[in-house]
Amino acid sequence: MSHFNKLNSSHWVLIAALLAAGYACFLLIEPYLNPIILAFIMSLLFAPLHNKISDRLPNSPNSAAILSCMALTFIIAIPLFFVFIAIVQQGATFSKDAYHWVIDGGIQTLFQHPFVAKVLSFINKYLPFDAIDPAEVTQKVAQLASQIGTRIVGMSAQIVGDVTNVLMNFFLMLFVLFFLLRDQDKIISAFRHVLPLSRSQEDRLLDEIEQVSKSAVLGSFLTAIAQGIAGGFAMWLAGFPGLFWGTMMGFASFIPVVGTALIWVPATIYLLLTNQWEWAIFLTAWGVLVVGSIDNIVRPLLMQGNSGMNTLLIFFSLLGGIQLYGLIGLIYGPIIFALTLVLFNMYETEFKSFLDQQDKN
Template identity: 25%
Template sequence: MLPEPTPHLRRDSKRALNVLLLLVSAALIVILLPFYGALMWGVIIALLFSPLFAWLMPRVGQRPSLAALLTLLVVLVIVVLPLGLIAASLVQEAALLYSQLQSGELNPALYFRGVFNSLPDWITSVLDRFGLVSFNTLQRRLTAALTQGAQVIATQTFSIGQNTFEFVASVFITLYLAYFLIRDGQSVSQALRRALPLTPEHKTVLLDTFTTVVRATVKGNLLVAAIQGALGGLGFWALGVSGAVLWAVLMAFLSLLPSVGAALVWAPVAVYFLLVGELGKSVALLAYGMLVIGLVDNLLRPILVGKDTRLPDYVVMITTLGGMAVFGINGFVLGPVIAAMAMAVWQIHISNQNGIPPAA
């Protein structure tokens, strides 16, 4: 009969297991890091569409594979295909804009001169202090900036074409992972609960916080961005602004930034209309931007994002900006999620310190 291991050996074994766990977890993170965006969106799709899966289950005879497949088909129809069509239109319009700039069909100098000649005296005096009172000097600098921007557009357009395989692979990984997470979501959730070395109450707080914040952030931000982008593009099209799809996508992207987003696009265009003497268009766009586009942000975002996440508006804005600065486009989700999880962990820590049960 083998002797029982001594406490010292048991401690060494536990320490070695912890080190091994840390090493294999770090190695797994390194392997999955190139696809973190695809994996993240797979988790998000599973969280957002799990209610649809639950609704389909009794209607397909409690067959989870079929219900998950039907759920994924809905995701393809209402999410993936529309985004693909918008991306194709955006690439086409960006390429057209670049070709017009290169051929001279679109001449920014004419617009610059009209704006420059319409400037009031106090603005030209400010420009004079910076050595920009000469139209030729101002034109050279603006043209150089616009040329650089056009080159960026061309590079990104070419990059999208070159990275088609990478994009398709990422979409495939996202949908493939989403399928299994939708189908096996309950077992995955239970495994996570067992793996977390926390009390059941603390596990519930953290997992519920994560789920709630992800759903609120994605549904709220994307819905607000889509509505603001669509309304902005429609307004630009009605006013005869060229490249309405391009501006709509840009407004939708900037709408991910709370409070200031879409105004960074429509406000300068309204000022431009004013300076070139299009007073009616300027007033119309200004009123439309504040009363229609801005109202969507002011009404829907607090209801869809801040209310469910229980985060103040300023925290949502700062963490969104910080997340996008660190993680790119994925940061509009990761920023608020990290902030909410940090606040939840601190609440757990404070409750433990003071012997108070964690808030539900």
Template identity: 25%
Template sequence: MLNNDRLLVQILLLVLLGACLWVLAPFASALFWAAVLAFASWPLMRLLTRQLNGNASLAAGLLTFCWMVLVAVPLVWLGFNIADQIREANALLHNLQVDGLPAPPTWLGELPLIGDNLVTLWSTVHEQGTALLASARPYIGQVGNWLLVRSARIGGGMLELALSLVLVFFFYRDGPRLAAFVHSLLDRLIGRERADHYLELVAGTVQRVVNGVIGTAAAQAVLAYVGFSIAGVPAALVLGLLTFAFSFLMVPPLVWGPAVAWLVWQGDYGMAVFLGIWGMFIISGVDNILKPYLISRGGNLPLVVVLLGVFGGVLAFGFMGLFLGPTLLAVAFSLLGDWLIKEVPQTTEKDSTGEPIDKPQC
């Protein structure tokens, strides 16, 4: 009877846990990002708390306000600039419809094998621009609908980001209690020493991934801004911020690639070649050098485990997998290592009679 009561209590606890997870499921993404942001900036929280004589609530409020300003103001400013760029793109399409294309560049006709065909196609588009735009209008509408759906998703992402910035205050304020709760739970499940080991493992892995991803994105944004400024591309600062955002998705060429095409369109071929080389080997190339260095620095895990976790996590879980993937692989790698390690028993030397020989202590 006692065993049955115990089983019933365990089932009820599992049901209660499942119900709690069901309630929190809609906020999983916001909770995850708030936790990552609080964890990555926890040294700032400790420093600010010491400066405020241990007032954790005030320190959490000030740091949360700083994050809101740092994140919200650039996003609003970026939104207005993107709206201006969209208006300029619409004006460009209108001018193309009225005036047609400019004269084809001389190098286009000099291309071997396909140069004459490209010049003929250019002239055809110039002469029949209105008809071509009219025939392409249904496809443009489909592209507009696709962009509208993506814009709705981006809007939902902005709402999640806003909720994360609110939740991060509670992670700052109650962080020590949450950490103590998790440590006590793992202590009950796997023991104190193993709990300390795996908490340190998870913390170190997440910290290195955060440093690697954000550090690489910042470096690519600065290098992109320098390249755009040298090449004379307009809105270089906006494109630099877009490079920072696209670096998280590991596709910075989606920013500097159209800039190269714009320079070709303007006939500035020298700067187009420069920006193409700068983007390929400097902006995109730094991702192959800086990110592995920052991720692997100070860790005992093989670099390939962390990198596979980063890329595989993104494919499996989306953007959250950027942190979940390497953390899961790191914990699994450590668990397998602990399981495979076996203590080798110490052997003692024996004499001819089978008695152990005592070695003198040095």
């Protein structure tokens, strides 16, 4: 604290100028912040592999970093590319089958089902809604189905645009990752030097960033992958396109509260309406016992790590992260919460005597 008391006006001007320049630099990189942060997290996840490569190439840091980036591409990017192609193919087949089902009178057949007829009669008799006319609903669904070709073309153009954007961000992430892996010791040393914290506090802060970054990725994305695989396998057994709906389950797992039930509950209802009650019971049991247990057990276990965050904090960090930042918020939210807890613990330690004295007064 004595160092800050000695600061004169020129020091404060320098600090203010540095803050202004830092903010201007932040505005410059803000559009590319997500790939940069992902590169940082990937550098933590791939550090063990990179260290092994560096040990074999001690005099070639550039080559070691390039090989690590290539390993990331072959381990993650290329398999995802082929899975994406298969998903698009299954999705297109499903859309075409659904279109023909509607055109060939599938909606009319559905309304003629005894169970649907009873539910519809109950709704029209007791609930305060306008009466639902099956013929009107069938007509509107048929009109929507007739426009499905135009919608698919529009969605295809959007997917192409999204894929282009994803590829650009991926290559930008690789570019940043190369320098993070090559110069990681220099970057960490510089970071330690400019932080006005003790070495033990810096160690704690850096360890927490590494731990929470890893647990956020493992907790969110590995849980989504596990639920997608488990759910897709059950959907495939029940006669649905497994890869497509498994992927949809993986994405749905990021949605708080509802989760994968957004996919398997409608599928179960469809199976019941088509008199496949054995598969409906199987899919319900699998969704609750297997897929649900992955979310309720594996995610909190992976995400707690050493951050001291309980399940409630994890839930709100994920919920708030998605609300503020979108999908990437599944990583940002837990990191922000965990770093706040670490800084709060540092505050308690630094001002312990003062806080104890205040408790006595």
